[in-house]
Amino acid sequence: MPGDHLGTSAVAHPNIALIKYWGKRDELLKLPVADSLSMTLDLFPTTTTVRLAPGGVADNVTLDGVAAEGERRQRVVAFLDLVREMAGRVEPATVVTRNSVPTGAGLASSASGFAALAVAAAGAYGLDLDPTALSRLARRGSGSAARSIFGGFAIWYAGQGTGTAADLASYAEPVDVPGFDPALVIAVVNAGPKAVSSGAAMRRTVETSPLYRAWAESSRADLADMRVALRRGDLDAVGAIAERNALGMHATMLAARPAVRYLSPATVTVLDSVLSLRAAGIAAYATMDAGPNVKVLCHRADRERVAETLRAAVPDCSVFTARRGPGARLSAGADR
Numbered sequence: 001m002p003g004d005h006l007g008t009s010a011v012a013h014p015n016i017a018l019i020k021y022w023g024k025r026d027e028l029l030k031l032p033v034a035d036s037l038s039m040t041l042d043l044f045p046t047t048t049t050v051r052l053a054p055g056g057v058a059d060n061v062t063l064d065g066v067a068a069e070g071e072r073r074q075r076v077v078a079f080l081d082l083v084r085e086m087a088g089r090v091e092p093a094t095v096v097t098r099n100s101v102p103t104g105a106g107l108a109s110s111a112s113g114f115a116a117l118a119v120a121a122a123g124a125y126g127l128d129l130d131p132t133a134l135s136r137l138a139r140r141g142s143g144s145a146a147r148s149i150f151g152g153f154a155i156w157y158a159g160q161g162t163g164t165a166a167d168l169a170s171y172a173e174p175v176d177v178p179g180f181d182p183a184l185v186i187a188v189v190n191a192g193p194k195a196v197s198s199g200a201a202m203r204r205t206v207e208t209s210p211l212y213r214a215w216a217e218s219s220r221a222d223l224a225d226m227r228v229a230l231r232r233g234d235l236d237a238v239g240a241i242a243e244r245n246a247l248g249m250h251a252t253m254l255a256a257r258p259a260v261r262y263l264s265p266a267t268v269t270v271l272d273s274v275l276s277l278r279a280a281g282i283a284a285y286a287t288m289d290a291g292p293n294v295k296v297l298c299h300r301a302d303r304e305r306v307a308e309t310l311r312a313a314v315p316d317c318s319v320f321t322a323r324r325g326p327g328a329r330l331s332a333g334a335d336r
């Protein structure tokens, strides 16, 4: 129940971008350079409870049973400050978050995390926000979280310019493709935390990579092609566009100075097996985020075959099979 003594809880799922968000034009407002488009998953939910602590001195943040400190805590506190400012409130809060995906493994726990926090914190502080406003709010925590407010496929608009008008124009909305229900087979080749955060890596890429502008430009064209492919429910086209967009994003990072390289030998092994699946007539297409893990888009009927092929290629990897999942919503608690 919003605002009761047990707090307000929300659940959200990660999303995987088929057209990537890579690069901000405004760091504070988290305004991206280009539009992006994703699929929200049915796996790895994050559940977050926000309980107001009137009379408390500071926010108390617990992530997966451990008191958050340093930058991780500060990110949550800054987000709560924004919510308090919007609500005209001052009370600190206790935040308890449970992830079901390894944090920092390139599986977008910041997307599900800040989407869940946006819904729970808005409820706890009595802000009545529609999904568009929740998406804008989630964006301020982590850009990709703007898309996890919605289930299925979602497009996040970059908007234009700077300041308040730009803030209002940058939010996600659902892309309605009722008949399109592919599988996303996820090969976790390394679940450890990443050496460079996605925020730092994208900043370095924008500032130093000579390939960045060209990719951002081609990403706009990819997005237009992707919308057509989705509307047609054409998995081969969706997959091919997603794969080229992701490889291009990684190319921009490899050209950054110094280079950012998330892809490992095991990543390349998985990419080779995706090529061999295609050579065998299976529609399978890869995408990678800020980490070495590979997500393979395929028809649901092929998901076992794809999962077995990836397991055989990298025997010590963990394989999960996702499909499109729900948007962020209020829920029963994280800690009860």
Ligand code: DP6
Pocket: 016, 017, 019, 020, 021, 022, 030, 036, 108, 110, 111, 141, 142, 143, 144, 145, 198, 199, 288, 289, 290
């Ligand atoms: C590679 O949303 O984690 O997953 O806005 O700095 O929090 P911040 O970045 P974040 O970046 C995600 C980048 C990506 C691509 C994507 O999800 O579109």
